[in-house]
């Protein structure tokens with residue numbers, strides 16, 4: 023059956039190619055769509071791209087070139103990247119294009135390596151990235167309709183695009199750069215708003231800044247229903263779909279919107295995303311090479327999503343609904359691993375590409391070496407509640423009802439909500455969020471003693487005990503904003519009132535916490551919290567108070583080529599956040615899985631100074647009895663067994679079921 027199938031597509035291939043080979047008068051540095059011959063034209067020649075997605079925002083800058091070179095050596099002639107708005111404009115009007123955010127440098131490197139670029143500058147990107155790339159400060163206008171003609175949203179978009187697109191313009195192919203096509207919005211047909219005026223407005227903004235010549239396109243799921251609201255006159259409609267299905271049928275959705283022009287799969291899934299608490303996703307190489315070969319045989323343009331996934335460092339992961347945050351690793355089971363390592367999938371894909379275009383001679387750059395720095399002894403630095411004065415730069419805000427992160431001008435991390443127990447709770451009394459308004463997880467203590475954990479959609483009630491006047495603390499964690507669907511207006515913190523027994527709680531002190539600043543400026547070490555080597559935080563109910571732990575390791579002398587990349591393990595630890603030398607590596611949650619180790623890139627390590635590991639453990643540390651450690655090893659573990667849960671039964675490649 024499959025032989026017959028590929029035989030048919032080979033016939034189709036020769037027809038497509040022979041027509042496309044007609045050469046139109048060569049124009050230097052031009053890139054356009056040839057509707058007559060169903061292909062792209064680059065400098066007048068028929069052109070087809072074979073591309074892979076790489077997100078510069080998920081890879082340390084020092085590794086950009088290595089990863090791009092590996093993509094080039096796989097036979098790709100293009101890459102695709104998103105530009106996440108919230109990565110560059112973290113507060114309104116303050117733009118950051120330096121270091122790991124230097125997208126112009128990334129584009130230049132791609133060109134230097136010999137790769138063209140398919141650019142996806144949003145403003146919304148999805149991408150399993152916090153709020154789909156939209157800055158959370160947009161939510162300051164409480165009822166803003168994101169991704170629509172809402173005037174406040176449009177004003178912010180126009181300002182951002184007015185900053186970004188002029189940086190991009192010199193990198194357009196027409197202007198001597200690598201960018202061949204530019205996507206407008208992202209899978210807009212999957213969004214409820216269906217606001218054509220918004221798409222029209224974006225188109226005019228893109229045209230205004232980038233000119234009339236550049237090919238603008240849209241991407242939507244490969245179904246006619248998605249293309250209805252996702253495509254627009256003047257924007258070339260493309261589709262996305264994964265391996266294993268009927269390629270001809272999938273492209274027929276694109277043909278419905280674009281009867282002529284090149285076939286384009288803008289996201290051909292080489293793997294799939296993960297969520298905490300769900301089985302690690304893997305996608306068989308067998309399916310990938312089969313579908314890839316079919317598409318290339320049809321003359322189609324293909325972008326492989328992802329070619330390298332990389333890492334959601336810090337707090338950058340997004341979440342799907344019903345609320346399910348993505349882990350720190352964005353490995354994606356892609357042909358290059360999170361750490362940029364070559365896999366069997368990489369070589370299998372290269373072998374398919376080789377059948378369709380000449381690929382560069384020689385081997386790809388090798389996988390980067392890893393080093394096992396071994397065990398690092400950790401000790402208690404201080405609990406969060408003892409360190410409040412250090413962590414809360416401005417001190418508490420007094421408020422009758424709880425405030426959200428946005429109302430506190432805090433976007434990421436943790437906020438501590440404090441009130442007093444108003445009545446006798448000497449018998450276990452339910453503390454509840456009746457409207458499911460703990461976004462996203464609250465570590466609850468009474469007089470500093472842990473009482474339980476509330477979790478969005480999962481645990482809306484716990485029992486606490488206490489007496490009137492006791493201090494009731496909730497340390498609330500933002501676990502990542504929803505990046506897909508109609509719930510992207512994802513407010514964080516206590517977003518509704520809590521009840522204790524039958525009573526609503528009020529009169530709060532709310533502490534906005536600057537944990538990252540306190541760690542990178544060394545403030546927690548200067549606090550004089552008086553912890554000794556054997557101190558442990560208050561414990562009860564199998565929980566320990568949220569607390570910081572610290573440890574140091576020295577990179578050995580006399581071993582060439584150190585520092586090297588490594589993976590950090592958390593034996594006995596439950597859930598938290600980890601920093602090395604002040605760099606926020608991300609969240610660890612081996613207790614839920616499937617991710618167990620975190621990738622540690624060499625560039626954050628020092629060979630001349632002791633390296634500082636700081637752990638914020640939220641649930642329970644392994645530090646009693648005896649020693650507790652973190653361990654640096656050479657092997658990643660992303661696929662630990664998770665407890666199966668019917669709610670988690672999501673399907674591969676079905677975004678509508680995310």
Ligand SMILES: *[C@@H]1O[C@H](CO)[C@@H](O)[C@H](O)[C@H]1NC(C)=O
Nearest residue numbers: 023027268269270271272274
């Ligand atoms: C794939 O889809 C096309 C178009 O819908 C159809 O003609 C063809 O029979 C399908 N192939 C298989 C193997 O199901």
Ligand SMILES: *[C@@H]1O[C@H](CO)[C@@H](O)[C@H](O)[C@H]1NC(C)=O
Nearest residue numbers: 449450451452483484485486
């Ligand atoms: C709270 O305590 C009551 C009384 O002891 C008990 O019936 C109930 O199951 C507990 N609820 C939770 C959520 O633990």
Ligand SMILES: *[C@@H]1O[C@H](CO)[C@@H](O)[C@H](O)[C@H]1NC(C)=O
Nearest residue numbers: 423424425516517518519526
């Ligand atoms: C909390 O309750 C008060 C009074 O019932 C109400 O005015 C307020 O809007 C509520 N706050 C939230 C965030 O729901």
Ligand SMILES: *[C@@H]1O[C@H](CO)[C@@H](O)[C@H](O)[C@H]1NC(C)=O
Nearest residue numbers: 544547603628631632633634
């Ligand atoms: C680790 O912390 C110590 C003490 O705060 C500091 O002197 C040292 O420079 C830090 N190491 C690195 C690599 O930043």
Ligand SMILES: *[C@@H]1O[C@H](CO)[C@@H](O)[C@H](O)[C@H]1NC(C)=O
Nearest residue numbers: 302658659660661662663664
């Ligand atoms: C995780 O992946 C490794 C390496 O691919 C494999 O050997 C192991 O069996 C997997 N573990 C689980 C629990 O699936």
